Amino acid sequence: MTVYVAFLRAVNVGGTGKLSMSDLRALCEAAGFQNVQTYIASGNVIFASDLAEAQVKARLERALKTHAGKPVGVVLRTGRELVAILAANPFPDARPNHTLVTLLDTAPPPDSLAKVTGQNAEELALGAREIYVHYTDGVGNSKLRIQAATLGTARNLNTIAKLVELAG
DSSP: OEEEEEEESSSSBTTBSOOOHHHHHHHHHHTTOEEEEEETTTTEEEEEESSOHHHHHHHHHHHHHHHHSSOOOEEEEEHHHHHHHHHTOSOTTSOGGGEEEEEOSSOOOTTGGGGOBSOSSOEEEEOSSEEEEEOTTOGGGOOOBOGGGTTSEEEEHHHHHHHHHHHO
16 A cells, blocks of 8 residues: 655635645545545645555545535655655755745656746755745745746645654
């Protein structure tokens, strides 16, 4: 069985996409996933499944659409992939709460960093299916816009590290 971590896009952020974590757990259990647990209210759920990643994603997105009445984006990673994301962090000396990883379904286009706008002191780097951003002055003050990140969802490195721990 594979341990997956699902990252839901735009859930419980800025008053949109309300979804309780107890409802999310129940949805995942009803979809046939095992050992389901959530972490914080921003749409992070860990579970095990024998299904392939594409099947897991389709099943979860279908259940979420039925529940929410609209599509809810899901990005999946295995526990091992999350370990690799932490190991590949290009900003190891930066504060983990100031470093965000935007998780994508596919590799970011090679010219992604050339197309950013509003960059000030932020540092950026591409990963395998991720975009790393170190917000030197904090996320709240940033005007950074990353076109390639619009279909992804971001978490800070503290959250990623905790999910690695929970995924065991």
